[in-house]
Amino acid sequence: MPDCFVHASDLHLDAPLGSLGLLDAERRSHLAERAATAWDRLVQLCIDEDASFLVLAGDIFDSAIAGVGVQVRFQSGLRRLDEAGVRSFICHGNHDPLSEGFRTVGELPASAVRFAPGEPQSHRARLRNDGGDVLVSGVSFGQRHETENLARRFGGIEHARDAGPHVAVLHANVGANPGHDPYAPCSDDDLDAAPVNYWALGHIHKREVRRLHSGARAAYCGNLQGRSFKPSECEPKGALVVPIADGRIGEPRFESCDAVRFVRSDLAVTPEDTIDEIAIRLTEQATEMGRRHAPLPVVWESRLVGTSHDARRIRDAAAAGGFAAALSAELTERLGGGGLCRLETTVRTAVDREQILSGNDLRADVLRDLASYQQALASPDADTALLHELLREGLPSVVEDFWAELIAEQPQRLDDVLVLAEELLLDVYSDEPAGTP
Numbered sequence: 001m002p003d004c005f006v007h008a009s010d011l012h013l014d015a016p017l018g019s020l021g022l023l024d025a026e027r028r029s030h031l032a033e034r035a036a037t038a039w040d041r042l043v044q045l046c047i048d049e050d051a052s053f054l055v056l057a058g059d060i061f062d063s064a065i066a067g068v069g070v071q072v073r074f075q076s077g078l079r080r081l082d083e084a085g086v087r088s089f090i091c092h093g094n095h096d097p098l099s100e101g102f103r104t105v106g107e108l109p110a111s112a113v114r115f116a117p118g119e120p121q122s123h124r125a126r127l128r129n130d131g132g133d134v135l136v137s138g139v140s141f142g143q144r145h146e147t148e149n150l151a152r153r154f155g156g157i158e159h160a161r162d163a164g165p166h167v168a169v170l171h172a173n174v175g176a177n178p179g180h181d182p183y184a185p186c187s188d189d190d191l192d193a194a195p196v197n198y199w200a201l202g203h204i205h206k207r208e209v210r211r212l213h214s215g216a217r218a219a220y221c222g223n224l225q226g227r228s229f230k231p232s233e234c235e236p237k238g239a240l241v242v243p244i245a246d247g248r249i250g251e252p253r254f255e256s257c258d259a260v261r262f263v264r265s266d267l268a269v270t271p272e273d274t275i276d277e278i279a280i281r282l283t284e285q286a287t288e289m290g291r292r293h294a295p296l297p298v299v300w301e302s303r304l305v306g307t308s309h310d311a312r313r314i315r316d317a318a319a320a321g322g323f324a325a326a327l328s329a330e331l332t333e334r335l336g337g338g339g340l341c342r343l344e345t346t347v348r349t350a351v352d353r354e355q356i357l358s359g360n361d362l363r364a365d366v367l368r369d370l371a372s373y374q375q376a377l378a379s380p381d382a383d384t385a386l387l388h389e390l391l392r393e394g395l396p397s398v399v400e401d402f403w404a405e406l407i408a409e410q411p412q413r414l415d416d417v418l419v420l421a422e423e424l425l426l427d428v429y430s431d432e433p434a435g436t437p
Contacts, residue, residue: 001050003127005134005167007252008042008239009057009202010223012095014070017260018228020299022324023339031297031338034259036073038225041257042239043077047084049241049255053125054086055136057202057221058093058171064102064144071105082109087125091115092140093171093202094183099142115169117142120154124163127244134244135159137196138169141184151186154194165249166195171202174218179232180204191218198242198249206232209240209252219252226262229301229342234262260338261296263289269306271350275314278304279323286334297338300331304345311349318345346419370422374415 017035020028046054061070078088090112092098098117108114115121115138122137137157139150151172159166172184174191180203191199192212199218207222221240226233238257243250267285269278282302289298308314317323324331324340332339356363 001129003129003244004049004051005125005242005244006042006046006049006051006054006239007057007200007219007221007242008054008224008257009171009200009221010059010093010205011039011042011056012059012062012223012225012227013039013074014067015062015227017299019262019301020341022321022328022341022343023299027332027339031260031299034297035225035227037259038237038257039073039077041259042224043080045239045241045255045257046081046086050128051086051241052128052134052244053136054081054088055138055167055169055200056088056090057138057169057200058091058141059095059202060090060092061096064096064098066096066102068105075106075108078109078112082111085128086111088112089115089123089125089136089138089169090140091138091169091171091202094141094144094146094181097141097144097146115140120150120157120168122157127164130244132247133162133164135163135166136169137166141171146184147182148184149186149190150184151190151194154196157195159195164247165197165244167198167200167249168194168196169200169202173203174201177204179206188212188218192216205230207235207240207254217249217252221252221254225258225260229262229264231264234264236261259296261293261298262301263293263298264301264303265289266303266305269304269308269314269347271307271309273308275310275317278314279327282323282340283327283330283334286331286340290335290338294336296336298335299338299341300335301342301344302340304343304347307348307350309350311347314347315345318343344416346416348419348422366422370418374418 013036017028017032020031023031060074081088088111092102096102113123117140120137120139122135124133125136126133137154139153150170154168154170170184172186173180173182174186175188176182176185183203192214197216199216201218201220204220205223207220209217209219212218219240223233223237224239226235226237236256236258238255240252241255242252265285267278267281285302286300289300304314304318323343328339357367358364
């Protein structure tokens with residue numbers, strides 16, 4: 001078996017699962033216990049791959065005040081790795097900084113290294129099969145709001161030729177990713193300036209591997225276990241297995257370690273669909289989701305989209321939980337022990353949009369304006385500042401903070417708001433005479 005190491009990050013071992021709204025307490029508890037085994041699955045992956053070492057690039061815990069139970073479980077996994085001859089290199093990030101009340105429950109195994117804050121520290125790791133060395137460097141956060149460019153500190157590391165490839169372990173926001181806090185901000189140029197062959201990065205939950213100008217690889221492995229219905233959480237989660245051969249680092253291979261899979265999907269509704277037909281198609285879609293992600297339990301958010309002659313009744317049924325209550329047991333079975341956690345709907349009343357747009361009245365103006373906003377939202381670089389401002393102007397001050405938090409957690413809700421706005425405004429202006437300016 002060729003030499004390799006495993007790169008994981010953002011374990012958030014003590015973080016709860018979020019967004020399980022429609023599931024009962026017993027099902028939530030079962031899924032939370034199942035999700036906690038993602039760490040055990042990562043440990044087993046390292047053993048099965050005969051990895052020389054494991055690097056953990058920050059946010060092992062969700063809080064600097066990590067609970068005793070979760071630390072004991074983490075320590076147990078490290079001991080399993082130690083017994084299997086797999087070294088561990090650990091850095092801490094913004095969620096679990098080392099100088100903000102973090103207290104361990106015991107000493108790490110002899111083969112494990114926890115990087116301290118300050119200047120990067122370097123250690124040699126021996127490859128199992130080749131017998132050569134790899135230089136592993138890293139640094140932990142000493143405070144939650146780390147604003148310094150820590151990547152630049154790696155530029156001064158002396159890398160002896162006989163030390164083999166150089167792996168740097170860092171929790172950072174490279175390239176000012178707007179979806180994450182700007183902790184330890186740095187650029188590709190900062191990474192390229194250091195004598196590093198592989199940057200094992202943490203903080204961004206979306207998996208990405210890219211080559212720098214120098215030929216080095218910079219990789220975000222993503223988080224270990226999805227925990228919400230954010231787009232970055234709704235995909236297989238796990239770690240990167242990174243091969244090393246002839247003193248060179250090869251292309252990483254993703255391996256899933258998650259024990260619960262978060263999935264979002266749309267179900268298209270047509271004007272002729274009855275509510276019963278929609279329920280049947282929901283169960284069919286659940287069956288497909290269960291098969292696609294087996295053997296993992298699937299926690300599912302479904303959104304009804306399209307148009308219907310009975311749109312208001314469909315929205316009311318979804319809001320009242322009618323679909324979920326009637327199908328709960330069947331959907332849980334089809335989703336491998338998971339369940340339907342949220343049923344959203346943006347189904348609009350079926351209208352002749354082209355006929356309305358051809359007019360010169362308020363309804364036509366409403367459709368044109370809302371269509372322009374929807375088109376803007378569809379762009380990956382959408383600037384939603386104006387839309388946010390318009391919406392805030394119409395909100396009572398007491399719910400402004402709630403709205404901001406909701407959109408940060410579920411940005412897709414902006415599109416839902418536009419659909420509902422269209423429905424309401426067309427209803428308000430439905431009595432306007434055709435052609436009224």
